[in-house]
Amino acid sequence: MQRRTQRPRIADVAREAGVSKTAVSFAFNSPERLSAETAVRIRGIATSLGYRPHPVARLLTQRQTMTLGVLTPQALAVIFSNPFFALFSEGVANAAEDLGYELHFISPLHGSLALAVGRATVDGVVAIGLSGDHPEIQQIRATGLPMVLVDSDDLPEHSSVVVDDEAGARAAAEHLLELGHRDILIVAVEGPALTTGERGRTGVTERRLRGYRTALRAAGVELGDDWVVAARASIDGGTAAFQDAWSRGLRPTAVLAMSDAIAIGAMRAARELGLSLPGDLSVVGFDDVDLAAHVDPPLTTVHQPIRQKGADAVRLLLIEVEQRAANQPEHLRLETRLIVRGSTGPAPHQRQEVPAA
Amino acid sequence: MQRRTQRPRIADVAREAGVSKTAVSFAFNSPERLSAETAVRIRGIATSLGYRPHPVARLLTQRQTMTLGVLTPQALAVIFSNPFFALFSEGVANAAEDLGYELHFISPLHGSLALAVGRATVDGVVAIGLSGDHPEIQQIRATGLPMVLVDSDDLPEHSSVVVDDEAGARAAAEHLLELGHRDILIVAVEGPALTTGERGRTGVTERRLRGYRTALRAAGVELGDDWVVAARASIDGGTAAFQDAWSRGLRPTAVLAMSDAIAIGAMRAARELGLSLPGDLSVVGFDDVDLAAHVDPPLTTVHQPIRQKGADAVRLLLIEVEQRAANQPEHLRLETRLIVRGSTGPAPHQRQEVPAA
DNA sequence: ACCTTCCACTAAACCGGTTTTCTAAACCGG
């Protein structure tokens, strides 16, 4: 009654072949240390037994996993529904693959990101959207894992890659102001940053908001508190946010959206309310995902080099991973630029008076 | 000159605390087996030393990694640029996360998918687009790793999730035929299936092609060999393919594209050639990604439940992973359905005569 | 014939934990 229907171990192969474990290991990893015939014979027996080296066991001695982690403070399901993240992953994957690394996605496990990081068998992580005020940041850093921050640079000891969100946002707002808009609705990405009030001054949302505000203030435009709303980072989120603002009586002539998905959702909501684009309403997005150029009307948006962020982050990470020296962290800031397409136009001369939905 | 600047091991903590390795292990994993004060003291010393259990070492004894692999025959960079895959990942991630599993993406390593699978430390894999005639399929199966196939069901021993591609394609073609189209260009997804001629009868491309052909044949429409072209599965790929067909003198009144991205690319190319949509050219896509409803004109396409495919695949995989019994493989076939939007319309009455670009 | 070198392979240590088995002391009822 042997319940040993397990997978064969190296010792089983060794016994069957009448050699030592060492010889079997050599047959797989350094066949030149064995006579050709022995190596072939051992490998033959191994395959006939269905043996393959246990990947975890070999990881234990080879001190690296050849795997990179992508750390996300949100659930993966949220992340993958975000086209921004798909582009970012593309950049990461491209760089990682070139260098022979695989990718492991790390998201909060049982609610704890630190726990997930602690369990992860990776050589280093690229953390996207992890800011210095994350509640578990200390524990995460305590793992000692090489880490590169993306879209956050408030942990100077870690290399980072950010884009100039503030300048991009400012350009977006200035564009609308030049077109004569004064009643501008800002739709932010919902997240801890907004809901915790003054904390989280370091996130993407805050930087973009600061850019918008700077431009508006410089133009002498008053921005009412309820003209800044939050939305889930999805098309539906944008639709809901615009509908909500509209139903609260707000009648913007332009929308500054913090992501393209939100912008597209807002456009949809506006259409459903009978508004014409960009005649009645101008919309500016952020990110310039592939989608942006293909919607109707093509979306005016702030371009940021998303793929490159991913690729650069991997590059910086590998500097740290591969040379275990105490190298200086590097901080990259990439440019953004406004891409004017068809979703923005001159402000209507008078406040529009369209029928409510 | 001690070059021991390594991370602390469990033995270091044990020595420092004056206890055995066992006690340290207990302090972390089953503190109830220690007196409360001892457990607290040990954990305190551990943190002060910066100790955390080595994740690989603990994987070796806990016989599972709580990680699922997503196996893709193509490079990850290709994969992530495909909106279809983002949706699929979303479904996979959602299901995996609910069950406490993390995700590891496995793509060919140094050109070999089997090598990558062999090295991967996962409890099972979801293989997307891996057909039975993949050159390394035997080696991949030899790993003995639980595996669920998506978009392929020609390995009966493995559970699988497919959609009714053929019926969907047929519906798409019939829709165009009913609108009076007879000159229909088919743009397939490029891949091994097409380039190897008759081999690979099992892939998505072949099933869809069969659906198109069945409908056309039933309507007595002749389909010239050069009216089936291949394109990279991207917007640009679709643009290039349509331009190429046009420059070869083809003048279709409709396009059957095997992915939404290709369809959108073809629409762009058509626009650039001065065609109006759907007046001069009707286009039908496949997949119904989020994007499809938001382009101009909204894309008529074949909907398939992509997220659900991912979620179902994980569900089937976990049945196999968690109960190591010899359970029966399960084969799911999900439905597709045609979504008619604005990109299709009646065929122009006479062959159009538009100026070449 | 003797010493050295090389070859092909083995034994044992090691990677860093977990788990099983065992033991000494404390506890407990009668």
Add this chain to the structure above:
DNA sequence: CCGGTTTAGAAAACCGGTTTAGTGGAAGGT
């Protein structure tokens, strides 16, 4: 005060490989 049960922790085996440090015999040089 005695035998039996807990309790708290230690010792050793184990997970499944890789790597280091040998080792015996054959070949080569003189």
